[in-house]
Amino acid sequence: MSKTRSAKTNSGRFFEDYAVGDVLRHAVPRTVSGGERALYHALYPARHALYSSDEFARRSGLPKSPLDDLAAFHIVFGKTVPDVSLNAVANLGYAEGRWLLPVYEGDTLRSESEVIGVKQNSNGKSGVVYVRTRGVNQREETVMEYVRWVMVRKKDLEAPAPETVIPALKKVIPVEDLVIPEGLDFSGYDFDQAGEPHHWGDYAVGETIDHVDGVTIEEAEHMIATRLWQNTAKVHFDATARPDGSRLIYGGHVISMARALSFNGLANAQMIVGLNGGAHANPCASGMTVRAWSEVLDKAETSAPGVGAIRLRLVAASGAEPFTLKGEDGKYLPGVLLDLDYWALMPV
Amino acid sequence: MSKTRSAKTNSGRFFEDYAVGDVLRHAVPRTVSGGERALYHALYPARHALYSSDEFARRSGLPKSPLDDLAAFHIVFGKTVPDVSLNAVANLGYAEGRWLLPVYEGDTLRSESEVIGVKQNSNGKSGVVYVRTRGVNQREETVMEYVRWVMVRKKDLEAPAPETVIPALKKVIPVEDLVIPEGLDFSGYDFDQAGEPHHWGDYAVGETIDHVDGVTIEEAEHMIATRLWQNTAKVHFDATARPDGSRLIYGGHVISMARALSFNGLANAQMIVGLNGGAHANPCASGMTVRAWSEVLDKAETSAPGVGAIRLRLVAASGAEPFTLKGEDGKYLPGVLLDLDYWALMPV
Amino acid sequence: MSKTRSAKTNSGRFFEDYAVGDVLRHAVPRTVSGGERALYHALYPARHALYSSDEFARRSGLPKSPLDDLAAFHIVFGKTVPDVSLNAVANLGYAEGRWLLPVYEGDTLRSESEVIGVKQNSNGKSGVVYVRTRGVNQREETVMEYVRWVMVRKKDLEAPAPETVIPALKKVIPVEDLVIPEGLDFSGYDFDQAGEPHHWGDYAVGETIDHVDGVTIEEAEHMIATRLWQNTAKVHFDATARPDGSRLIYGGHVISMARALSFNGLANAQMIVGLNGGAHANPCASGMTVRAWSEVLDKAETSAPGVGAIRLRLVAASGAEPFTLKGEDGKYLPGVLLDLDYWALMPV
Structure with missing residues (x-):
């Protein structure tokens, strides 16, 4: 042998x-299963009602909460x-x-x-x-x-x-290419239960929103999240893989953290339907406190009852001031972690 | 724009x-969903059988484990x-x-x-x-x-x-105001499967129980727990919010930790039905090792078959000796974190 | 009173x-429930397809993913x-x-x-x-x-x-004593979806496999895992129980970590059906980076369609070189954490 x-x-x-x-x-x-949903809510401060409540989803025309x-x-x-x-x-x-x-x-x-x-x-x-x-x-x-x-x-x-x-x-997905889930209907939308009174009509192109809250990143949390998606790239898990002993955090962890933080000011931007672009501007590491801000880039009507589309820039930062993005050299500021451009659906 | x-x-x-x-x-x-239950058991050393097993719950007259x-x-x-x-x-x-x-x-x-x-x-x-x-x-x-x-x-x-x-x-909820779940029946209670042989009749008013075990608190765990309940108050998550860089732990995390630790000595105090009062005596922070003790404050019969009510003081502490609570000045000792007064249901 | x-x-x-x-x-x-499955995948880099996908399990003759x-x-x-x-x-x-x-x-x-x-x-x-x-x-x-x-x-x-x-x-369970789940059938096995092309026939007795990846251990993760199994032994949770303030990690955490890491090279060793023996060679503590290697100890045919049995040594290590196990004194090297001997089922 x-x-x-x-x-x-x-x-x-x-x-x-x-x-x-x-x-x-x-x-x-x-x-x-329900396990993935519970973990998603345990790992991120996610509170968009459509993804939290079967009842809210049914009232919005879906069979249950996706x-x-x-x-x-x-x-x-x-x-x-x-x-x-x-x-x-x-x-x-x-x-x-x-x-x-x-x-x-x-x-x-x-x-x-x-x-x-x-x-x-x-x-x-x-x-x-x-x-x-x-x-x-x-x-x-x-x-x-x-x-x-x-x-x-x-x-x-x-x-x-x-x-x-x-x-x-395409730099931006045309609104007519967005796919709205079959049956989606926001005409009976419950703003109280969703958490904020702001309609699609209340947002103006160019408006910027500071989402205020911050979350300090822990090694255990980003690893649990990343493994849940069966992303097992060793840089996220092996502290010996980098000279400084830190683990490189999966960029998607920052995306989800920023999106969840954006509830505060964008609670009604319920469903993400389009991702126009995104840059992981700087790496995120354990110990950073992540904050987020958004900018309304565009708005469009849709054919679904009560449903409007809103195009948002979502920026995650640790250390950079809200509403700052790039330096005079055109490069992202060191404290900017994420610059995402997406389409979401809101009640009109 | x-x-x-x-x-x-x-x-x-x-x-x-x-x-x-x-x-x-x-x-x-x-x-x-089942996700919340699994996470609750992963975050706390919770072992009360009624909340762990559908079979045990059915034998107790409930349709399944709540x-x-x-x-x-x-x-x-x-x-x-x-x-x-x-x-x-x-x-x-x-x-x-x-x-x-x-x-x-x-x-x-x-x-x-x-x-x-x-x-x-x-x-x-x-x-x-x-x-x-x-x-x-x-x-x-x-x-x-x-x-x-x-x-x-x-x-x-x-x-x-x-x-x-x-x-x-009311300082204390009268036992006749407690609501016992419809169908609850402990007359066929399986003490082996529940983990301890002690009946309601075995506890005496004034008896104190040291639950012995300790759990050291981690930042990742209390944040996962608190987010799971969609409690996103920033003091629990943002290490920059307090001068010493620590996060203030949600008081409910200490309640659940102490209750779970109380299994050791109170495994048959299955269901909590009344909360008479509670004080978060001192803040809890990461790195503390939480222990718990209980005192039997009262006992009462109920109309449900085989079911007795027991009123318990549950104290969580980090550093304070078991069975100590307040100093001569009437204030909680620095090591006391929680002083809770609740009614639970036990097999008689 | x-x-x-x-x-x-x-x-x-x-x-x-x-x-x-x-x-x-x-x-x-x-x-x-699904919660336990989701948590298992969040805590370990587990990717064996049979335990991840109902569809893959059904194609393998099981009613759903176990x-x-x-x-x-x-x-x-x-x-x-x-x-x-x-x-x-x-x-x-x-x-x-x-x-x-x-x-x-x-x-x-x-x-x-x-x-x-x-x-x-x-x-x-x-x-x-x-x-x-x-x-x-x-x-x-x-x-x-x-x-x-x-x-x-x-x-x-x-x-x-x-x-x-x-x-x-028995030092080793005879292959005829292994129990193969009723209906298990690997004759239509999808190697693409399983993640690797290697058949049972491709493994040779004596072959050793370095699973390459490493995971650095966190206190929050091993405690969440251990509690999920309602293993509440205080040494795993109480940092004051040991002089150096570290918690002793449940040996099963290392078993699951090593098994999950072994996906890389043994993705088709789907089901564990026999545990011949195992030693927790040295204690594992937070901060260690766990790696794994395997050795093919034996192979055997089974009566189930398309299913072969493979006997594997699975070694978890932190600091010990791959393929090293014991010193000249016959004792496990200090960096060896686990030496496990098990039978798994693979597509032939």
Whole structure:
């Protein structure tokens, strides 16, 4: 019985392993239950009523309360990590994210990604990979989709540079491309139960909102959250992976924290239906106190009864003043963690 | 597109904003699932069998295992925070708390509070507000109620003092006012499965019980717990809110911790049905090791088969010796965190 | 009303309290829900598809996704602590562990243990107790069983030594004694969705696998996990119980962490069906970064369609190099935390 070292461990894909048109079927489908919802509310100060109460959801025309839209995003995203970002140097951006169907308890999600662009960097050591990822339920329906691009290292520096393909991506999803859940109806919306009296009509383009509250980040919490989405990238968990002994926090943790904090001032921005773009401006680490502010970027009517669309910038910061974003050099200020651009649905 | 600062953030109510007779419908209803139960057991060393096992609950005459009575309390309480205690200087007391109906998976809870008393302090800068809060389920049934009074700051120091109204509150809920869940029957109680052999008849008024075990408090745990109840008061989460960088722990976290620790010696004090009073004697902070002791204050028979009522003092402490409570000056000792007075149901 | 000190607190059993043939019915039955599954995935980087997806489980011939086999073990184990190991000096070993029936949401588990061996130590101050523990569901079916032996202190040093009984225990469970869940069928196994392409046939006896990833241990996480299994032994929770202020981490936390890490290289070792033995080689403490490696010890065919059995050594380490285990003195290296020997089921 001789001992042999196995080569079965996944070492991830490198830049030269991606070709435009490849479809990656990501592993480990996930059935969701009330447990995911309870944990989401335990990890983030999430209080949007549609995701908290079956009764509120039914009054809004849905069969019951769906899984938080960002929880659905995290589940779909988490599955892509072993195939897309294990050897990523940086998560560069998001675009064309759309939520197409609510996710309910008992649904099983899987993910798949199509490589839609590649561009080798001029240094020859890495390149940018663009993927369009879809989350698919047990009925083979797409529940959400988004484009993400990452910088990935090459393993074989001699591998030839692929033909550059940069996908044409919309800077902003046109409102007519947003998908409103079937049956959604805010005409009988209960503002008292939702927590704030502000209608869609009360928000003005250009208006900025300081969400006031702050949450100090703990190692145990971001790790519990990140694992819940089965995102097991070692940088988030292994304190020995970085020279200073800190763990790099999953960017999605900051997205969910900021969105939850935005309840205070945007309690009626109930459903996220579009992700126009987003930048993880600076890394987040344990001990930081995260705050958030928003800016109304646009507004649009929809065909659903009582439902308006609002386009919001959501900024998470630790140390940067509210309503500050970039320095004179055009770069994000050191205290800015997240700059997200999304569409939400509100009662008119 | 000019930028405007929003005034939509909730800054909470101040003393002058409360008038006797006001009814506050608190926001964000909540549907509970198995997730809340699992988290409650993960956050506290809770082992009372009725809240752990559907089989044990059925043998006790209930349709299935209800949500822990304190978890129901926390959910109801959490909703009141934005309307009652956002600007509170201190949580002064509880009275007349009664659990009226068990809460089961799938139930949706909301809360409402009636202002039943106001009294401006002599300094003119703050006042005491008394509210009677009710937790209501999706069938508009009241599942629990309690009175709570808090000291709240005035914003407008010029606002006239309201007429003082101090509600007449019972020091102890009479046993005939306690509501025993329909069908509850301990005549076939399984003491082995419950964990201890001690009957209601084995406890004597005046008996004191040291619950022995201790739990050291972690920041991540109290924040997860507090958020689970959608209590998002910033003092619990924001390490920059206090000069020493510590977070003030939600008093309910200490209540649940002490109650769970009391299993060791009071495993058969299954259901909490009455809250006579309670004081958060000193603040709790991360790093403290919480212990608990109890004293039997009273006993009473009930009309339900095999069910006795027991009135207990539950004390949580960190540093104070068991069975010590107040100093010669009549003030709580520095190591005492909680002094709670409640009614529970036990097998006779 | 005179105050009396109660003697109702459980002080646990001492060595002289165990006699061969005793059957201990452990307290606090537990109904499991989706909450336990979600928490298990939040606490460990668990990604085996059978325990994550109802769809994957159905394709494998099961009615739905069962509770993770180790979660079932922890629930069964946790109940034994107050009766078996409250006064234990050391957890010495496991043997003859078998999973007999999957556990599903809604099942209620209880545990019972039979004392099958006792041996007083030569120092007269302690002894070894062997118990065979069974986890039983609400239909009185045994869902799992295992033998465990612990060293327990004597309280009464004058108590006579019992007749020594050392049970004959199998070093390895013969493959024909393993119980394969009814209906399990891996003939249509989806390797893409499971996460790795490696078949049972691809593993060779003697092969070693470095699972690469590491997870740094947090106090909040191991306490949440341990409480979830209602294992409330104070050493895991009370920082004042040990001179250095650290908490002793429940050995099962390390088992689950290592098993979850082993996904990377053993994603298709889906179900654990046998526990041949295990040693908690060194204690684990907060701040350690746990890594894992495996060695293929044996392989065997089974009668179920497409299902092979694989016997694995699973080693968890913090600081010890992969594939190192014991020093020249035959003792475990200081950085080795766990040495586990188990049978799992894989697609052939």
